[in-house]
Amino acid sequence: MSSKVVLITGTSSGIGLAAAVAAARAGFTTVATLRDPRxxxxxxxxxxxxxxxxxxxPLDVTDAASVADCVAGILADHGRLDAxxxxxxxxxxxxxxxxxxxKVREVMEVNFFGVVQVAKAALPHLRATGGRLVTVTSVGGVIGQPFNEAYCAAKFAVEGFMESLAPVAASTGVSVSVVEPGAVASEFVANVGVDRETAVAGAGAYAPALGAYLERTQAMFASAAQTSxxxxxxxxxxxTAERPAFRLQTSPAARGFVAAKLADLDGTAVQALTSAWIA
Structure with a gap:
């Protein structure tokens, strides 16, 4: 395992930081990247x-040159890329x-096209090692959530892209998986940068719904979030699994949430669920 090299993006905090440390503990040579080295x-x-x-x-997933330089540097210094x-x-x-x-395009650029850019640069090298491409999406990539339209659109796009890519990549020996967290107690939520009072004051006709959504979300993250x-x-x-599943949730709550969507053929159950969040 010590010879296996994994590249992890977004490791300055939260899940990415925890994953980098855990991968190193598991024996991987871990290349932990972040946009701002500071x-x-x-x-x-x-x-x-x-x-x-x-x-x-350093790695900025929205910058093609940064992605190319990072992957080339890993190959030059470590000789391979396994995951x-x-x-x-x-x-x-x-x-x-x-x-x-x-603004919607900006959200897509970071959360969708950044993923595509890194995956494209890495795939030839993953083919060479029979490697793995793992993408952290969200339960928001399965269930659209109020006031998360752009974010969920990007995560839905990632899920569709990877679900389509998975059998093609598998035909060349590369395993593709998506990991779907629910609520996680990390800096991710703080980094969204929403001040509740200011946001509601500027929401116009949507102020009551946004206020209810933010109140529910803050309470959920305070009481039910798992750790990074x-x-x-x-x-x-x-x-590390011998045959990892394509779709993996990170908690029982996330599994239950995703299951509700996958069993909801006409969308009625999901709409009832999410409408209650803004009532």
């Missing part, structure tokens, strides 16, 4: 506390009437 202090501290070594490198964990992404709260189409380390365990399963 934000690597928490990652270095976590690695030191865990007694593991990480190869920390990729696409974790980098950004949350977003908003609704169509109150935001620009450019717990979510990272599922990523390690996708990296």
């Amino acid at each position: 934000r690597a202090d928490a990652l270095r501290k976590a690695a030191e506390q865990a007694g593991v070594e990480l190869d920390i490198r 990729v964990v696409n974790n980098a992404g950004a949350g977003h709260v908003g609704t169509l009437e109150n935001e620009s189409v450019d 380390a717990e979510a990272a365990e599922t990523i390690i399963e996708a990296l």
Whole structure:
């Protein structure tokens, strides 16, 4: 296992940080990447506390040159690439009437096209090693959620892309999986940057619904969120299982949530569920 090399994106905090440390513990040579190297202090501290070594490198998934340089550097220094964990992404709260189409494109660029760009650069090298392509999506990639239109659209796109790619990649020996977290207690939510009072005040006709949604979401993350380390365990399963499933949820709550959608042929159950969040 010590010879296997994994590239993980978005490791400055949260699930990505926990996954990088867990992968190193599992014996992988772990290349932990982040857009801004100045934000690597928490990652270095976590690695030191865990007694593991990480190869920390800059990578902006929205920049083609950055992606190409990172993959080339890994091949030059380590000679191979056995796995990729696409974790980098950004949350977003908003609704169509109150935001620009450019903002929706920006969310897609980070959460969808960034994943595609990294996967494309990595695939030839994963074919060479019979490797694995693992992408962290979300239960929001299965169930559309109020005020998460752009974010869920991006995650739905990732799920559809990877579900379509999986059998094609498998024909060349590459395993493709998606990991679907539910609520995770990490900096991800804080990084969305929503001030409840300001957001509701500017929401116009949608103010009551947005207020109800934010109140419910904040309560859920405060009481029912799993830890980043717990979510990272599922990523390690996708990296190490003999035959990993295509779709893996990170908690019983996430499994139940996804199951509700997959059993809902006409959409009635999901609409009833999510409408209650903004009542």
